[in-house]
Amino acid sequence: MEELLKTYFSAQDLDENAASLQQALQLIREWLFVDKRHAYPPDDFESLKKAFNTPAMPQDGSAFPAVLDALQQQVFAHSVPVNHPKYIGHMTQALPWVSVLVESFIATLNQNQVKIETAYSSTLIEKQVLGWMHRQIYRFDDAFYRDSFESNESTLGNMVNGGTMGNLTALSVALESQMPGLRKKGFLTLLREKDYTGFAVIASARVHYSVKKSLATLGLGEDALCVIPTDENNRIRLDVLEERIAELKQRKVKILALIGVAGTTETGSIDPLEELGRIAQREDIWFHVDAAWGGALLLAEKYRDMFHGVEMADSVVIDGHKLFWVTMAQGMVLFKSDKSLNHLLHTANYIIRKSSGDLGRTSLEGSRRFDALKLWFSFKLFGLKGYEALLDRCQALAANMRELVMDDPDFELITCSDTFILTYRYAPRELQARLKDSVRTGDRENAVRCNETLNRLNTALQDEQKRRGLSFVSRTLLESTPYPGQTTVLRVVLTNMLTTQEDLKEILAEQKEIGAGL
Ligand SMILES: *Cc1c(COP(=O)(O)O)cnc(C)c1O
Numbered sequence: 001m002e003e004l005l006k007t008y009f010s011a012q013d014l015d016e017n018a019a020s021l022q023q024a025l026q027l028i029r030e031w032l033f034v035d036k037r038h039a040y041p042p043d044d045f046e047s048l049k050k051a052f053n054t055p056a057m058p059q060d061g062s063a064f065p066a067v068l069d070a071l072q073q074q075v076f077a078h079s080v081p082v083n084h085p086k087y088i089g090h091m092t093q094a095l096p097w098v099s100v101l102v103e104s105f106i107a108t109l110n111q112n113q114v115k116i117e118t119a120y121s122s123t124l125i126e127k128q129v130l131g132w133m134h135r136q137i138y139r140f141d142d143a144f145y146r147d148s149f150e151s152n153e154s155t156l157g158n159m160v161n162g163g164t165m166g167n168l169t170a171l172s173v174a175l176e177s178q179m180p181g182l183r184k185k186g187f188l189t190l191l192r193e194k195d196y197t198g199f200a201v202i203a204s205a206r207v208h209y210s211v212k213k214s215l216a217t218l219g220l221g222e223d224a225l226c227v228i229p230t231d232e233n234n235r236i237r238l239d240v241l242e243e244r245i246a247e248l249k250q251r252k253v254k255i256l257a258l259i260g261v262a263g264t265t266e267t268g269s270i271d272p273l274e275e276l277g278r279i280a281q282r283e284d285i286w287f288h289v290d291a292a293w294g295g296a297l298l299l300a301e302k303y304r305d306m307f308h309g310v311e312m313a314d315s316v317v318i319d320g321h322k323l324f325w326v327t328m329a330q331g332m333v334l335f336k337s338d339k340s341l342n343h344l345l346h347t348a349n350y351i352i353r354k355s356s357g358d359l360g361r362t363s364l365e366g367s368r369r370f371d372a373l374k375l376w377f378s379f380k381l382f383g384l385k386g387y388e389a390l391l392d393r394c395q396a397l398a399a400n401m402r403e404l405v406m407d408d409p410d411f412e413l414i415t416c417s418d419t420f421i422l423t424y425r426y427a428p429r430e431l432q433a434r435l436k437d438s439v440r441t442g443d444r445e446n447a448v449r450c451n452e453t454l455n456r457l458n459t460a461l462q463d464e465q466k467r468r469g470l471s472f473v474s475r476t477l478l479e480s481t482p483y484p485g486q487t488t489v490l491r492v493v494l495t496n497m498l499t500t501q502e503d504l505k506e507i508l509a510e511q512k513e514i515g516a517g518l
Pocket of ligand 1: 165210291319
Protein backbone atom coordinates (compact mmCIF):
# COMPACT_ATOMS: atom_id res chain seq x y z
CA MET A 1 0.00 0.00 0.00
CA GLU A 2 2.77 2.35 1.07
CA GLU A 3 4.48 1.50 -2.21
CA LEU A 4 1.41 2.35 -4.27
CA LEU A 5 0.93 5.70 -2.61
CA LYS A 6 4.52 6.63 -3.30
CA THR A 7 4.18 5.45 -6.85
CA TYR A 8 1.41 7.42 -8.45
CA PHE A 9 1.59 10.53 -6.36
CA SER A 10 5.23 11.52 -6.74
CA ALA A 11 7.26 13.55 -9.21
CA GLN A 12 10.08 11.07 -9.01
CA ASP A 13 7.77 8.40 -10.32
CA LEU A 14 6.71 10.59 -13.21
CA ASP A 15 10.38 10.78 -14.22
CA GLU A 16 10.83 7.05 -13.85
CA ASN A 17 7.89 6.43 -16.17
CA ALA A 18 9.41 8.48 -18.98
CA ALA A 19 9.52 5.49 -21.31
CA SER A 20 5.83 4.76 -20.78
CA LEU A 21 5.00 8.39 -21.39
CA GLN A 22 6.80 8.19 -24.70
CA GLN A 23 4.73 5.12 -25.49
CA ALA A 24 1.56 7.02 -24.57
CA LEU A 25 2.54 9.86 -26.88
CA GLN A 26 3.15 7.40 -29.67
CA LEU A 27 -0.26 5.89 -29.09
CA ILE A 28 -1.87 9.31 -29.42
CA ARG A 29 0.15 10.10 -32.50
CA GLU A 30 -0.79 6.89 -34.24
CA TRP A 31 -4.43 7.30 -33.42
CA LEU A 32 -4.54 10.84 -34.73
CA PHE A 33 -2.35 10.60 -37.81
CA VAL A 34 -1.39 7.20 -39.06
CA ASP A 35 -3.53 6.09 -41.97
CA LYS A 36 -5.93 3.52 -40.68
CA ARG A 37 -7.54 1.11 -43.03
CA HIS A 38 -10.82 1.10 -41.19
CA ALA A 39 -13.19 4.01 -40.68
CA TYR A 40 -15.44 1.95 -38.44
CA PRO A 41 -14.46 -0.90 -36.08
CA PRO A 42 -14.57 -4.03 -38.21
CA ASP A 43 -15.20 -6.31 -35.24
CA ASP A 44 -18.63 -7.48 -34.37
CA PHE A 45 -20.00 -5.57 -31.36
CA GLU A 46 -21.78 -8.62 -29.95
CA SER A 47 -18.52 -10.57 -29.83
CA LEU A 48 -16.72 -7.61 -28.32
CA LYS A 49 -19.20 -7.65 -25.44
CA LYS A 50 -17.78 -10.96 -24.29
CA ALA A 51 -14.29 -9.52 -23.92
CA PHE A 52 -15.53 -6.91 -21.46
CA ASN A 53 -18.02 -9.06 -19.59
CA THR A 54 -16.15 -9.56 -16.31
CA PRO A 55 -18.34 -8.91 -13.26
CA ALA A 56 -15.60 -8.56 -10.62
CA MET A 57 -13.37 -5.51 -10.32
CA PRO A 58 -9.59 -6.00 -10.47
CA GLN A 59 -8.37 -7.20 -7.07
CA ASP A 60 -4.73 -6.18 -7.39
CA GLY A 61 -3.42 -3.17 -9.21
CA SER A 62 -1.06 -3.47 -12.17
CA ALA A 63 2.00 -1.51 -13.14
CA PHE A 64 1.36 1.55 -15.31
CA PRO A 65 3.00 0.05 -18.44
CA ALA A 66 0.72 -2.99 -18.16
CA VAL A 67 -2.40 -0.83 -17.94
CA LEU A 68 -1.16 1.20 -20.88
CA ASP A 69 -0.81 -1.98 -22.90
CA ALA A 70 -4.32 -3.01 -21.93
CA LEU A 71 -5.57 0.41 -23.01
CA GLN A 72 -3.94 0.00 -26.38
CA GLN A 73 -5.19 -3.52 -26.99
CA GLN A 74 -8.63 -3.40 -25.45
CA VAL A 75 -9.71 0.20 -25.93
CA PHE A 76 -7.86 1.88 -28.77
CA ALA A 77 -8.03 -1.19 -30.96
CA HIS A 78 -11.82 -1.26 -30.68
CA SER A 79 -12.69 2.42 -30.81
CA VAL A 80 -14.42 4.34 -33.55
CA PRO A 81 -11.85 6.25 -35.64
CA VAL A 82 -13.89 9.44 -35.80
CA ASN A 83 -10.88 11.23 -37.30
CA HIS A 84 -10.66 8.89 -40.29
CA PRO A 85 -10.97 10.80 -43.59
CA LYS A 86 -13.81 8.50 -44.62
CA TYR A 87 -15.71 8.81 -41.37
CA ILE A 88 -18.23 11.45 -42.46
CA GLY A 89 -21.42 10.23 -40.83
CA HIS A 90 -21.74 12.14 -37.57
CA MET A 91 -21.11 15.48 -35.94
CA THR A 92 -18.32 14.03 -33.82
CA GLN A 93 -15.19 15.79 -35.02
CA ALA A 94 -11.71 14.93 -36.16
CA LEU A 95 -9.75 17.23 -33.86
CA PRO A 96 -6.55 19.23 -34.13
CA TRP A 97 -3.76 17.60 -32.12
CA VAL A 98 -3.54 20.57 -29.76
CA SER A 99 -6.91 19.65 -28.29
CA VAL A 100 -5.38 16.53 -26.75
CA LEU A 101 -2.85 18.71 -24.99
CA VAL A 102 -5.52 21.15 -23.79
CA GLU A 103 -7.38 18.25 -22.19
CA SER A 104 -4.27 17.44 -20.22
CA PHE A 105 -3.93 21.07 -19.09
CA ILE A 106 -7.52 20.96 -17.85
CA ALA A 107 -6.74 17.77 -15.97
CA THR A 108 -3.51 19.21 -14.60
CA LEU A 109 -5.25 22.27 -13.19
CA ASN A 110 -8.31 20.27 -12.07
CA GLN A 111 -10.25 23.41 -11.21
CA ASN A 112 -13.86 23.18 -10.11
CA GLN A 113 -15.85 25.91 -11.81
CA VAL A 114 -18.56 25.86 -9.16
CA LYS A 115 -16.87 28.48 -7.00
CA ILE A 116 -14.01 30.99 -7.09
CA GLU A 117 -12.34 29.28 -4.11
CA THR A 118 -11.60 26.37 -6.47
CA ALA A 119 -11.53 28.29 -9.76
CA TYR A 120 -9.59 31.53 -9.77
CA SER A 121 -8.51 32.68 -13.21
CA SER A 122 -10.64 29.91 -14.69
CA THR A 123 -13.79 31.71 -13.46
CA LEU A 124 -12.64 34.79 -15.36
CA ILE A 125 -11.79 32.81 -18.48
CA GLU A 126 -15.23 31.23 -18.48
CA LYS A 127 -16.84 34.67 -18.15
CA GLN A 128 -14.58 36.00 -20.88
CA VAL A 129 -15.43 33.25 -23.36
CA LEU A 130 -19.15 33.53 -22.63
CA GLY A 131 -18.87 37.28 -23.17
CA TRP A 132 -17.09 36.77 -26.49
CA MET A 133 -19.80 34.42 -27.69
CA HIS A 134 -22.60 36.66 -26.44
CA ARG A 135 -21.08 39.53 -28.41
CA GLN A 136 -20.95 37.40 -31.57
CA ILE A 137 -24.69 36.77 -31.22
CA TYR A 138 -26.14 39.95 -29.78
CA ARG A 139 -23.55 42.62 -30.55
CA PHE A 140 -24.18 44.87 -27.57
CA ASP A 141 -21.66 47.64 -27.15
CA ASP A 142 -18.31 47.05 -25.51
CA ALA A 143 -19.27 49.00 -22.38
CA PHE A 144 -22.01 46.45 -21.71
CA TYR A 145 -19.50 43.61 -21.86
CA ARG A 146 -16.96 45.41 -19.69
CA ASP A 147 -19.58 46.12 -17.02
CA SER A 148 -20.98 42.64 -17.19
CA PHE A 149 -17.52 41.17 -16.78
CA GLU A 150 -16.80 43.25 -13.68
CA SER A 151 -20.19 42.61 -12.10
CA ASN A 152 -20.91 39.73 -9.75
CA GLU A 153 -24.62 39.99 -10.48
CA SER A 154 -24.57 39.81 -14.28
CA THR A 155 -24.44 36.43 -16.00
CA LEU A 156 -24.48 36.12 -19.77
CA GLY A 157 -24.71 32.35 -19.94
CA ASN A 158 -23.55 28.99 -18.68
CA MET A 159 -20.92 26.60 -19.91
CA VAL A 160 -22.60 23.23 -20.06
CA ASN A 161 -21.88 19.67 -20.95
CA GLY A 162 -23.42 19.94 -24.42
CA GLY A 163 -26.52 20.99 -26.30
CA THR A 164 -28.79 18.78 -24.24
CA MET A 165 -27.85 20.49 -20.99
CA GLY A 166 -28.02 23.81 -22.80
CA ASN A 167 -31.57 23.21 -23.95
CA LEU A 168 -32.56 21.98 -20.49
CA THR A 169 -31.08 25.10 -18.90
CA ALA A 170 -32.73 27.45 -21.41
CA LEU A 171 -36.12 25.81 -20.97
CA SER A 172 -35.80 25.92 -17.17
CA VAL A 173 -35.18 29.64 -17.37
CA ALA A 174 -37.97 30.11 -19.92
CA LEU A 175 -40.47 28.34 -17.69
CA GLU A 176 -39.69 30.39 -14.62
CA SER A 177 -39.67 33.57 -16.67
CA GLN A 178 -43.08 32.81 -18.21
CA MET A 179 -44.54 31.44 -14.97
CA PRO A 180 -42.92 33.27 -12.06
CA GLY A 181 -42.97 31.18 -8.91
CA LEU A 182 -42.94 27.90 -10.77
CA ARG A 183 -39.64 26.66 -9.40
CA LYS A 184 -40.91 27.10 -5.86
CA LYS A 185 -44.57 26.17 -6.13
CA GLY A 186 -44.62 23.63 -8.95
CA PHE A 187 -46.96 23.29 -11.91
CA LEU A 188 -50.06 22.09 -10.10
CA THR A 189 -50.35 25.11 -7.89
CA LEU A 190 -49.78 27.50 -10.77
CA LEU A 191 -52.31 25.71 -13.00
CA ARG A 192 -54.94 26.16 -10.28
CA GLU A 193 -53.99 29.80 -9.70
CA LYS A 194 -53.91 30.78 -13.36
CA ASP A 195 -56.81 29.04 -14.99
CA TYR A 196 -54.73 27.44 -17.74
CA THR A 197 -55.72 24.08 -19.17
CA GLY A 198 -52.13 23.08 -19.98
CA PHE A 199 -48.70 24.13 -21.17
CA ALA A 200 -46.97 23.94 -24.52
CA VAL A 201 -43.55 24.47 -26.07
CA ILE A 202 -43.52 24.81 -29.85
CA ALA A 203 -40.88 23.60 -32.31
CA SER A 204 -40.59 22.03 -35.74
CA ALA A 205 -40.53 18.31 -36.49
CA ARG A 206 -36.75 18.60 -36.95
CA VAL A 207 -36.17 19.74 -33.36
CA HIS A 208 -33.52 17.80 -31.46
CA TYR A 209 -34.83 15.03 -29.21
CA SER A 210 -33.20 16.68 -26.21
CA VAL A 211 -36.10 19.12 -26.14
CA LYS A 212 -38.54 16.30 -25.54
CA LYS A 213 -36.21 14.91 -22.91
CA SER A 214 -36.07 18.32 -21.22
CA LEU A 215 -39.85 18.62 -21.14
CA ALA A 216 -40.12 15.15 -19.63
CA THR A 217 -37.45 15.98 -17.06
CA LEU A 218 -39.04 19.28 -16.14
CA GLY A 219 -42.29 17.53 -15.41
CA LEU A 220 -44.22 19.08 -18.30
CA GLY A 221 -44.30 15.80 -20.17
CA GLU A 222 -43.15 15.05 -23.72
CA ASP A 223 -46.67 15.69 -24.96
CA ALA A 224 -46.25 19.35 -24.08
CA LEU A 225 -44.15 19.65 -27.22
CA CYS A 226 -46.32 21.01 -30.01
CA VAL A 227 -44.66 19.75 -33.19
CA ILE A 228 -45.02 21.84 -36.34
CA PRO A 229 -44.38 20.14 -39.68
CA THR A 230 -41.61 21.41 -41.95
CA ASP A 231 -41.59 22.46 -45.58
CA GLU A 232 -39.56 20.64 -48.24
CA ASN A 233 -36.48 22.53 -47.04
CA ASN A 234 -36.96 21.17 -43.54
CA ARG A 235 -37.80 24.59 -42.13
CA ILE A 236 -40.72 25.15 -39.78
CA ARG A 237 -43.99 25.92 -41.60
CA LEU A 238 -45.06 29.38 -40.48
CA ASP A 239 -48.65 28.99 -41.71
CA VAL A 240 -49.19 25.89 -39.58
CA LEU A 241 -47.38 27.56 -36.69
CA GLU A 242 -49.84 30.47 -36.73
CA GLU A 243 -52.79 28.07 -36.82
CA ARG A 244 -51.49 26.05 -33.90
CA ILE A 245 -50.79 29.15 -31.80
CA ALA A 246 -54.35 30.38 -32.32
CA GLU A 247 -55.69 26.95 -31.45
CA LEU A 248 -53.62 26.64 -28.26
CA LYS A 249 -54.64 30.09 -27.13
CA GLN A 250 -58.27 29.28 -27.72
CA ARG A 251 -57.92 26.17 -25.57
CA LYS A 252 -56.25 28.28 -22.86
CA VAL A 253 -53.02 26.37 -23.14
CA LYS A 254 -50.16 28.56 -21.96
CA ILE A 255 -47.39 28.67 -24.56
CA LEU A 256 -44.12 28.81 -22.69
CA ALA A 257 -41.56 28.88 -25.48
CA LEU A 258 -41.07 28.89 -29.23
CA ILE A 259 -37.93 27.16 -30.45
CA GLY A 260 -36.12 27.86 -33.69
CA VAL A 261 -33.43 25.45 -34.81
CA ALA A 262 -30.34 26.91 -36.47
CA GLY A 263 -28.77 23.87 -38.06
CA THR A 264 -30.97 20.85 -37.48
CA THR A 265 -29.18 17.68 -36.50
CA GLU A 266 -30.66 15.63 -39.31
CA THR A 267 -30.55 17.98 -42.27
CA GLY A 268 -28.62 21.09 -41.19
CA SER A 269 -31.50 23.40 -42.10
CA ILE A 270 -32.00 26.76 -40.41
CA ASP A 271 -35.49 27.91 -39.40
CA PRO A 272 -36.61 31.42 -40.43
CA LEU A 273 -35.38 32.99 -37.19
CA GLU A 274 -36.49 36.52 -37.86
CA GLU A 275 -40.10 35.50 -38.52
CA LEU A 276 -40.08 33.24 -35.47
CA GLY A 277 -38.63 36.05 -33.37
CA ARG A 278 -41.38 38.41 -34.45
CA ILE A 279 -44.11 35.89 -33.68
CA ALA A 280 -42.59 35.20 -30.26
CA GLN A 281 -42.43 38.92 -29.53
CA ARG A 282 -46.03 39.46 -30.65
CA GLU A 283 -47.26 36.59 -28.48
CA ASP A 284 -44.94 37.37 -25.57
CA ILE A 285 -43.43 33.89 -25.69
CA TRP A 286 -39.86 32.99 -24.78
CA PHE A 287 -37.83 32.62 -27.98
CA HIS A 288 -35.12 30.01 -27.83
CA VAL A 289 -32.71 29.24 -30.66
CA ASP A 290 -31.07 25.85 -30.69
CA ALA A 291 -27.89 26.57 -32.62
CA ALA A 292 -25.97 23.66 -31.09
CA TRP A 293 -24.78 22.71 -34.56
CA GLY A 294 -24.91 25.90 -36.64
CA GLY A 295 -24.05 28.54 -34.05
CA ALA A 296 -20.33 28.50 -34.79
CA LEU A 297 -21.04 30.05 -38.19
CA LEU A 298 -21.77 33.27 -36.32
CA LEU A 299 -18.01 33.68 -36.03
CA ALA A 300 -17.73 34.57 -39.71
CA GLU A 301 -19.33 37.68 -41.07
CA LYS A 302 -20.16 36.08 -44.42
CA TYR A 303 -22.30 33.35 -42.82
CA ARG A 304 -24.17 35.66 -40.44
CA ASP A 305 -26.98 36.48 -42.84
CA MET A 306 -28.39 32.99 -42.52
CA PHE A 307 -28.95 33.66 -38.82
CA HIS A 308 -30.85 36.89 -39.27
CA GLY A 309 -33.10 37.26 -36.23
CA VAL A 310 -30.93 35.24 -33.86
CA GLU A 311 -30.34 38.49 -31.96
CA MET A 312 -34.04 38.44 -31.03
CA ALA A 313 -33.61 35.17 -29.16
CA ASP A 314 -33.99 35.19 -25.39
CA SER A 315 -31.61 32.25 -25.26
CA VAL A 316 -29.23 30.51 -27.66
CA VAL A 317 -27.47 27.16 -27.37
CA ILE A 318 -24.17 26.51 -29.15
CA ASP A 319 -22.00 23.41 -28.88
CA GLY A 320 -18.23 23.74 -28.76
CA HIS A 321 -17.66 20.07 -29.46
CA LYS A 322 -19.24 20.41 -32.86
CA LEU A 323 -18.14 23.24 -35.14
CA PHE A 324 -15.55 24.69 -32.78
CA TRP A 325 -13.50 21.50 -33.04
CA VAL A 326 -12.93 21.02 -29.31
CA THR A 327 -13.10 17.74 -27.41
CA MET A 328 -16.26 16.18 -26.00
CA ALA A 329 -18.11 17.55 -24.21
CA GLN A 330 -18.51 21.30 -24.38
CA GLY A 331 -21.58 23.44 -24.86
CA MET A 332 -22.83 26.93 -24.07
CA VAL A 333 -26.19 28.48 -23.37
CA LEU A 334 -26.34 32.26 -23.71
CA PHE A 335 -29.07 34.66 -22.63
CA LYS A 336 -29.89 37.98 -24.19
CA SER A 337 -30.61 39.55 -20.81
CA ASP A 338 -27.86 39.35 -18.21
CA LYS A 339 -30.63 38.94 -15.61
CA SER A 340 -32.31 35.86 -17.11
CA LEU A 341 -30.17 33.37 -15.28
CA ASN A 342 -31.24 34.89 -11.97
CA HIS A 343 -34.30 32.70 -12.39
CA LEU A 344 -32.08 29.75 -11.52
CA LEU A 345 -30.17 31.47 -8.73
CA HIS A 346 -29.46 29.23 -5.81
CA THR A 347 -26.90 29.58 -3.10
CA ALA A 348 -25.38 27.59 -0.32
CA ASN A 349 -23.66 29.11 2.66
CA TYR A 350 -20.53 27.05 2.50
CA ILE A 351 -19.65 27.48 -1.13
CA ILE A 352 -21.69 29.59 -3.43
CA ARG A 353 -22.54 32.66 -1.41
CA LYS A 354 -25.02 35.17 -2.69
CA SER A 355 -22.92 37.99 -4.09
CA SER A 356 -19.80 35.95 -4.58
CA GLY A 357 -19.74 35.88 -8.36
CA ASP A 358 -19.33 32.09 -8.12
CA LEU A 359 -20.34 30.51 -11.42
CA GLY A 360 -22.12 27.70 -9.58
CA ARG A 361 -24.92 30.02 -8.49
CA THR A 362 -26.75 29.81 -11.81
CA SER A 363 -25.78 26.37 -13.07
CA LEU A 364 -28.00 23.30 -13.05
CA GLU A 365 -24.85 21.23 -12.71
CA GLY A 366 -22.71 21.14 -9.57
CA SER A 367 -19.00 20.46 -9.77
CA ARG A 368 -17.89 21.31 -13.24
CA ARG A 369 -14.75 20.95 -15.33
CA PHE A 370 -12.73 23.88 -16.62
CA ASP A 371 -13.93 23.13 -20.15
CA ALA A 372 -13.93 26.83 -21.01
CA LEU A 373 -10.18 26.45 -21.50
CA LYS A 374 -10.75 24.39 -24.65
CA LEU A 375 -12.54 27.26 -26.34
CA TRP A 376 -10.21 29.90 -24.94
CA PHE A 377 -7.22 28.02 -26.29
CA SER A 378 -8.80 27.42 -29.69
CA PHE A 379 -9.97 31.01 -30.06
CA LYS A 380 -6.44 32.19 -29.28
CA LEU A 381 -4.92 29.61 -31.59
CA PHE A 382 -7.17 30.08 -34.63
CA GLY A 383 -8.72 33.49 -34.18
CA LEU A 384 -11.88 34.46 -36.02
CA LYS A 385 -10.00 34.31 -39.31
CA GLY A 386 -8.83 30.77 -38.65
CA TYR A 387 -12.36 29.63 -37.87
CA GLU A 388 -13.61 31.27 -41.03
CA ALA A 389 -11.02 29.30 -43.00
CA LEU A 390 -12.14 26.05 -41.35
CA LEU A 391 -15.79 26.79 -42.14
CA ASP A 392 -14.91 27.72 -45.74
CA ARG A 393 -13.20 24.39 -46.15
CA CYS A 394 -16.35 22.61 -44.91
CA GLN A 395 -18.44 24.59 -47.33
CA ALA A 396 -16.22 23.59 -50.24
CA LEU A 397 -16.33 19.95 -49.21
CA ALA A 398 -20.12 20.01 -48.90
CA ALA A 399 -20.43 21.62 -52.34
CA ASN A 400 -18.18 18.93 -53.69
CA MET A 401 -20.29 16.15 -52.28
CA ARG A 402 -23.43 17.77 -53.57
CA GLU A 403 -22.05 17.87 -57.10
CA LEU A 404 -20.84 14.29 -56.98
CA VAL A 405 -24.26 13.05 -55.84
CA MET A 406 -26.14 15.17 -58.36
CA ASP A 407 -23.91 14.11 -61.23
CA ASP A 408 -24.54 10.43 -60.68
CA PRO A 409 -27.89 9.16 -62.01
CA ASP A 410 -27.87 6.29 -59.52
CA PHE A 411 -27.96 8.63 -56.54
CA GLU A 412 -30.60 11.09 -55.48
CA LEU A 413 -29.89 14.21 -53.46
CA ILE A 414 -32.62 14.57 -50.84
CA THR A 415 -31.53 17.63 -48.82
CA CYS A 416 -28.61 19.99 -48.75
CA SER A 417 -27.99 22.79 -46.30
CA ASP A 418 -25.75 25.74 -45.57
CA THR A 419 -24.35 23.97 -42.53
CA PHE A 420 -22.45 21.16 -44.29
CA ILE A 421 -25.02 18.39 -43.79
CA LEU A 422 -26.37 16.53 -46.81
CA THR A 423 -28.81 13.70 -47.16
CA TYR A 424 -29.09 11.54 -50.23
CA ARG A 425 -29.80 7.98 -51.19
CA TYR A 426 -28.74 5.28 -53.55
CA ALA A 427 -31.55 5.16 -56.10
CA PRO A 428 -30.78 3.09 -59.21
CA ARG A 429 -31.89 5.09 -62.22
CA GLU A 430 -34.77 2.87 -63.40
CA LEU A 431 -36.30 2.65 -59.96
CA GLN A 432 -35.83 6.37 -59.45
CA ALA A 433 -37.55 7.11 -62.76
CA ARG A 434 -40.44 4.80 -61.90
CA LEU A 435 -40.90 6.49 -58.51
CA LYS A 436 -40.82 9.97 -59.98
CA ASP A 437 -43.31 8.97 -62.69
CA SER A 438 -45.68 7.57 -60.09
CA VAL A 439 -45.52 10.79 -58.07
CA ARG A 440 -46.10 12.84 -61.21
CA THR A 441 -49.09 10.82 -62.33
CA GLY A 442 -50.52 10.50 -58.84
CA ASP A 443 -50.17 6.72 -58.70
CA ARG A 444 -49.75 6.68 -54.95
CA GLU A 445 -49.76 2.95 -54.53
CA ASN A 446 -46.87 2.49 -56.90
CA ALA A 447 -45.00 5.43 -55.40
CA VAL A 448 -45.30 3.88 -51.94
CA ARG A 449 -44.03 0.58 -53.29
CA CYS A 450 -41.02 2.13 -55.05
CA ASN A 451 -40.14 4.28 -52.06
CA GLU A 452 -40.31 1.34 -49.69
CA THR A 453 -38.03 -0.65 -51.95
CA LEU A 454 -35.55 2.22 -51.90
CA ASN A 455 -35.84 2.46 -48.13
CA ARG A 456 -34.96 -1.19 -47.73
CA LEU A 457 -32.12 -0.86 -50.19
CA ASN A 458 -30.54 2.07 -48.37
CA THR A 459 -30.93 0.52 -44.93
CA ALA A 460 -29.19 -2.62 -46.15
CA LEU A 461 -26.56 -0.56 -47.92
CA GLN A 462 -25.65 1.45 -44.82
CA ASP A 463 -25.55 -1.73 -42.71
CA GLU A 464 -23.20 -3.41 -45.15
CA GLN A 465 -21.00 -0.33 -45.47
CA LYS A 466 -20.69 -0.23 -41.69
CA ARG A 467 -19.96 -3.95 -41.53
CA ARG A 468 -17.11 -3.62 -44.03
CA GLY A 469 -15.85 -0.66 -42.04
CA LEU A 470 -13.94 1.03 -44.87
CA SER A 471 -16.02 4.19 -44.74
CA PHE A 472 -18.88 5.45 -42.64
CA VAL A 473 -22.01 7.52 -43.28
CA SER A 474 -25.09 7.63 -41.03
CA ARG A 475 -28.73 7.27 -41.95
CA THR A 476 -32.03 8.70 -40.82
CA LEU A 477 -35.72 8.83 -41.74
CA LEU A 478 -37.32 11.93 -43.20
CA GLU A 479 -41.03 12.53 -43.73
CA SER A 480 -40.53 15.88 -45.46
CA THR A 481 -39.73 14.62 -48.97
CA PRO A 482 -41.89 14.68 -52.12
CA TYR A 483 -42.47 10.96 -51.59
CA PRO A 484 -45.21 9.23 -49.64
CA GLY A 485 -44.38 8.00 -46.13
CA GLN A 486 -40.98 8.01 -44.50
CA THR A 487 -37.87 8.12 -46.63
CA THR A 488 -34.65 6.46 -45.52
CA VAL A 489 -31.70 8.67 -46.34
CA LEU A 490 -27.95 8.46 -46.03
CA ARG A 491 -26.59 11.39 -44.05
CA VAL A 492 -23.17 12.97 -44.28
CA VAL A 493 -21.60 15.72 -42.20
CA LEU A 494 -18.78 17.31 -44.19
CA THR A 495 -16.58 18.87 -41.55
CA ASN A 496 -13.62 16.53 -41.43
CA MET A 497 -10.48 18.48 -42.38
CA LEU A 498 -8.76 15.27 -43.44
CA THR A 499 -11.41 14.31 -46.00
CA THR A 500 -10.50 14.94 -49.65
CA GLN A 501 -12.57 15.02 -52.82
CA GLU A 502 -10.97 11.71 -53.71
CA ASP A 503 -12.28 10.21 -50.46
CA LEU A 504 -15.80 11.35 -51.32
CA LYS A 505 -15.58 9.77 -54.75
CA GLU A 506 -14.39 6.52 -53.25
CA ILE A 507 -17.16 6.49 -50.66
CA LEU A 508 -19.81 6.91 -53.37
CA ALA A 509 -18.15 4.28 -55.54
CA GLU A 510 -18.20 1.84 -52.65
CA GLN A 511 -21.86 2.57 -51.98
CA LYS A 512 -22.70 2.01 -55.62
CA GLU A 513 -20.86 -1.26 -55.60
CA ILE A 514 -22.63 -2.41 -52.42
CA GLY A 515 -25.98 -1.23 -53.77
CA ALA A 516 -25.56 -3.08 -57.05
CA GLY A 517 -24.92 -6.30 -55.15
CA LEU A 518 -28.02 -6.08 -52.96
C1 LIG B 1 -26.13 18.03 -31.12
C2 LIG B 1 -27.37 18.79 -30.95
C3 LIG B 1 -28.02 18.86 -29.72
C4 LIG B 1 -27.59 18.04 -28.53
O1 LIG B 1 -26.36 18.35 -28.11
P1 LIG B 1 -25.45 17.36 -27.28
O2 LIG B 1 -24.19 18.11 -27.27
O3 LIG B 1 -25.39 16.07 -28.03
O4 LIG B 1 -26.05 17.21 -25.94
C5 LIG B 1 -29.13 19.65 -29.62
N1 LIG B 1 -29.59 20.33 -30.67
C6 LIG B 1 -29.01 20.28 -31.88
C7 LIG B 1 -29.57 21.06 -33.02
C8 LIG B 1 -27.87 19.51 -32.06
O5 LIG B 1 -27.29 19.44 -33.27
